Amino acid sequence: MDAITQVPVPTNEPVHSYAPGSPERTRIKTALGDIATNPIDIPHVIGGTHRHGAGDRVDVVQPHRHSAVLGTLRNATHDDASAAIEAATAAAPEWRALSFDDRAAVLLRAADLLSGPWRETLAAATMLGQSKSVQQAEIDAPCELIDFWRFNVHFARQILADQPISSPGVWNRLEYRPLEGFVYAITPFNFSAIAGNLPTAPALMGNTVVWKPSSSQTVAAYWTIKLLEAAGMPPGVINLVTGSGQAVSEVALSDPRLAGIHFTGSTRTFQHLWRQIGENIGNYAGYPRLVGETGGKDFVVAHTSADEDVLRTALIRGAFEYQGQKCSAASRAYVPKSLWHRMRDTFTAEVDALTYGDVTDLENFGGALIDRRAYEKNVAAIERARATTGVEIAVGGKYDDSVGYFVRPTVLLADDPVDEAMTTEYFGPILTVHVYDDSAPGAFADILGAVDSAAPYALTGAVIADDRRAVEAATSALRFTAGNFYVNDKPTGAVVGQQPFGGARASGTNDKAGSKLNLLRWVSARTIKETFSPATDYRYPHMGSE
Ligand SMILES: NC(=O)c1ccc[n+]([C@@H]2O[C@H](COP(=O)([O-])OP(=O)(O)OC[C@H]3O[C@@H](n4cnc5c(N)ncnc54)[C@H](O)[C@@H]3O)[C@@H](O)[C@H]2O)c1
Numbered sequence: 001m002d003a004i005t006q007v008p009v010p011t012n013e014p015v016h017s018y019a020p021g022s023p024e025r026t027r028i029k030t031a032l033g034d035i036a037t038n039p040i041d042i043p044h045v046i047g048g049t050h051r052h053g054a055g056d057r058v059d060v061v062q063p064h065r066h067s068a069v070l071g072t073l074r075n076a077t078h079d080d081a082s083a084a085i086e087a088a089t090a091a092a093p094e095w096r097a098l099s100f101d102d103r104a105a106v107l108l109r110a111a112d113l114l115s116g117p118w119r120e121t122l123a124a125a126t127m128l129g130q131s132k133s134v135q136q137a138e139i140d141a142p143c144e145l146i147d148f149w150r151f152n153v154h155f156a157r158q159i160l161a162d163q164p165i166s167s168p169g170v171w172n173r174l175e176y177r178p179l180e181g182f183v184y185a186i187t188p189f190n191f192s193a194i195a196g197n198l199p200t201a202p203a204l205m206g207n208t209v210v211w212k213p214s215s216s217q218t219v220a221a222y223w224t225i226k227l228l229e230a231a232g233m234p235p236g237v238i239n240l241v242t243g244s245g246q247a248v249s250e251v252a253l254s255d256p257r258l259a260g261i262h263f264t265g266s267t268r269t270f271q272h273l274w275r276q277i278g279e280n281i282g283n284y285a286g287y288p289r290l291v292g293e294t295g296g297k298d299f300v301v302a303h304t305s306a307d308e309d310v311l312r313t314a315l316i317r318g319a320f321e322y323q324g325q326k327c328s329a330a331s332r333a334y335v336p337k338s339l340w341h342r343m344r345d346t347f348t349a350e351v352d353a354l355t356y357g358d359v360t361d362l363e364n365f366g367g368a369l370i371d372r373r374a375y376e377k378n379v380a381a382i383e384r385a386r387a388t389t390g391v392e393i394a395v396g397g398k399y400d401d402s403v404g405y406f407v408r409p410t411v412l413l414a415d416d417p418v419d420e421a422m423t424t425e426y427f428g429p430i431l432t433v434h435v436y437d438d439s440a441p442g443a444f445a446d447i448l449g450a451v452d453s454a455a456p457y458a459l460t461g462a463v464i465a466d467d468r469r470a471v472e473a474a475t476s477a478l479r480f481t482a483g484n485f486y487v488n489d490k491p492t493g494a495v496v497g498q499q500p501f502g503g504a505r506a507s508g509t510n511d512k513a514g515s516k517l518n519l520l521r522w523v524s525a526r527t528i529k530e531t532f533s534p535a536t537d538y539r540y541p542h543m544g545s546e
């Protein structure tokens, strides 16, 4: 008989320190050596078969040492895309017929494997392939992905338990069916955890998936699918196709069976996909669910009462960890003049001292930008700032791509609160500060208005203030300016189960990855009403004669 089970109560995966002398430091060095010296011929994984398609070959390199090749992928062709969709379709009946517990067990086992023997493999692949410091890789590839897998199971169980009431003689039930068709997961370069979550969240809810990771993240993506196989994920449930995704979208977006897109990446790409789907809307069996978490121009606004050390730390960690390549990274700051005068020298000296370099040297704070395109975009932003009246480079502004795609942590000062540098996502280590005159009456309220209206995004933001009235004013004035709002903290580093993550406006559909809200997008509920004493006469009592 089927039991009503309870899934394990999740807790956040502890973050290892990798301090000198720690056992994890020894283990990660071994894993880094293994991955760096064994380049992979990366296959597509379709219906459980590892196959090398006929598409162009693309090298995946270490961004901080671009001569070092970690592997070679192939751009998926139309044939590869069709095969992946067919494999997902073929696997669907058996996968959705499995009990929730059976599906959940695959992800819980994957989480345990990642917490144990697979931990350093995924962390090292993320360090080398995406140029993350060991600390940044640790909070991503093992910890956040483990949390996604464990917490999603817990939240999914809550969804299944959410049932309607029943009146006497009736039993009402909600059946949480998977979507009819396949889900297309398209994932970004910057988080291996997001890459692992986007295909697995719909799979947990009973869907089968075509997964197209970012080319730059494909080494870690490959290890993720190997890990899922080791955890018992049946063939065809998640089908990995590599490369640019152009051909995959041409096939997937014109397939009537497309049931949903689970996307994280730039606003531009998501809008492109949305437009294509709009154009094809009459051709689908239903209305594809579109879930997209996209760009940001994330802010820190400081009040006159802000603690200088708190503000400095929030700015440095928020803007320059992972070279500013988090969608949540602080990239515009509003600092009162009275405070800026006191903190400028210490702040710029600390920024100047940040070390970016080869991430295998664990003493470094950060690494390089992901690729040449990102490097050139940030170099152009710096040179534009240098040439623009009213914009000053307070610190940084240097770059060098001879070995890796390195851009120094840079702080710009912009007189104009709507200068391009205050409104455009550069996705690199550039923080623009606007210093406002806090001696004028109503200055804080005015600056909150500027924060709200400057950029089209609404992803993350922070207020730094000790005066409670300022905290309240910012929380209220910026209600729609960020989907993740922080008080006296940096705007990055959301933890699954603690700060559900996502933003609105141009930043996405705000479906909060790693929460119940996201999982609900991957089910289509059926209401079942069963009547135990059905009516046998159509006439109502009021129809009787007096
Ligand atoms: N809001 C969030 O949760 C969040 C999280 C991480 C990153 N981001 C955003 O992601 C961006 C950086 O990531 P990126 O450079 O990987 O973004 P991107 O849009 O360039 O790429 C994202 C993914 O889309 C793929 N892609 C691009 N065109 C495609 C097409 N026509 N068909 C299929 N796939 C296609 C890419 O290959 C990649 O896998 C930033 O804007 C950042 O803010 C947002």
Ligand SMILES: N[C@@H](CCC=O)C(=O)O
Pocket: 190, 191, 325, 326, 327, 328, 491, 492, 493, 494, 495, 501
């Ligand atoms: N969830 C991450 C950001 C993900 C986007 O890149 C954070 O909160 O810093």
